[in-house]
Amino acid sequence: NAGVTQTPKFQVLKTGQSMTLQCAQDMNHEYMSWYRQDPGMGLRLIHYSVGAGITDQGEVPNGYNVSRSTTEDFPLRLLSAAPSQTSVYFCASRGTKGEQYFGPGTRLTVT
Amino acid sequence: SQQGEEDPQALSIQEGENATMNCSYKTSINNLQWYRQNSGRGLVHLILIRSNEREKHSGRLRVTLDTSKKSSSLLITASRAADTASYFCATDAGGNNRLAFGKGNQVVVIP
Numbered sequence: 619n620a621g622v623t624q625t626p627k628f629q630v631l632k633t634g635q636s637m638t639l640q641c642a643q644d645m646n647h648e649y650m651s652w653y654r655q656d657p658g659m660g661l662r663l664i665h666y667s668v669g670a671g672i673t674d675q676g677e678v679p680n681g682y683n684v685s686r687s688t689t690e691d692f693p694l695r696l697l698s699a700a701p702s703q704t705s706v707y708f709c710a711s712r713g714t715k716g717e718q719y720f721g722p723g724t725r726l727t728v729t
Numbered sequence: 730s731q732q733g734e735e736d737p738q739a740l741s742i743q744e745g746e747n748a749t750m751n752c753s754y755k756t757s758i759n760n761l762q763w764y765r766q767n768s769g770r771g772l773v774h775l776i777l778i779r780s781n782e783r784e785k786h787s788g789r790l791r792v793t794l795d796t797s798k799k800s801s802s803l804l805i806t807a808s809r810a811a812d813t814a815s816y817f818c819a820t821d822a823g824g825n826n827r828l829a830f831g832k833g834n835q836v837v838v839i840p
Binding site: 719 | 764773829831
C-alpha cells in the first residue's frame with residue numbers, strides 16, 4: 619500500500635492565483651481530512667470528509683474548498699491564494715481504531 | 730474546540746536517557762493519541778489510549794492518561810538519536826472523530 623499520497627510536494631503561488639492540492643489514499647478509509655501546520659501553531663483542521671459525497675468545515679475553512687467524489691481522493695482547492703495561506707498542508711485518513719495516517723505534506727508559499 | 734497542550738515545549742537529552750513529555754486538555758475525550766514528526770515529514774501515529782485506559786505500552790514508549798486531571802504523559806525510554814523529532818498529542822472528543830492537536834514538543838537526542 620502507498621498509504622496517503624500528496625502532490626505536489628512544493629508549490630509557489632502568486633497572490634490571487636488558484637490551485638488544487640491533491641490527496642489520495644489506498645486504504646479504503648472513509649474519513650479523510652486536511653490540516654495546515656504553521657510554526658508554533660500545531661495542526662489546524664481545514665476541512666474533513668466522513669465519506670464520499672460528504673464534507674464539512676473544520677477550524678480554519680475560509681479560503682479553501684474540498685470535494686469528495688470517491689473514497690480514494692480528497693482534493694483541497696485554494697480559491698484565491700493569499701500570503702496568509704503560506705503553510706505546510708497535510709492530508710490524513712483515519713484507520714479503524716481512530717488513528718490517523720498522514721501524507722508527506724505540501725509546502726506552499728504565496729508571494 | 731479543545732486542544733492538547735504539550736509541556737515542556739523543547740527537550741534536549743543524551744542518548745540512553747529517558748524523555749518525558751506531558752499533554753493537558755480541557756474537555757472530556759474518547760481517546761488521546763501521540764504522534765511523531767521528523768523534520769520535513771508527515772506525522773506518524775505512535776500510540777492511542779482510550780479514556781477508560783490508564784497506561785499503555787508500545788516498545789520503548791509508555792503513555793499514561795489521567796482523565797481526572799485531564800492530562801497524559803509520553804515516556805520514551807533509552808532514547809536514541811533517531812528519536813529526535815517533534816511529538817504531538819491529539820485529543821478525540823467523539824462526534825466525527827475530529828482530532829485537536831497540541832503545538833508539539835521538540836525532542837533532541839544527542840548521540
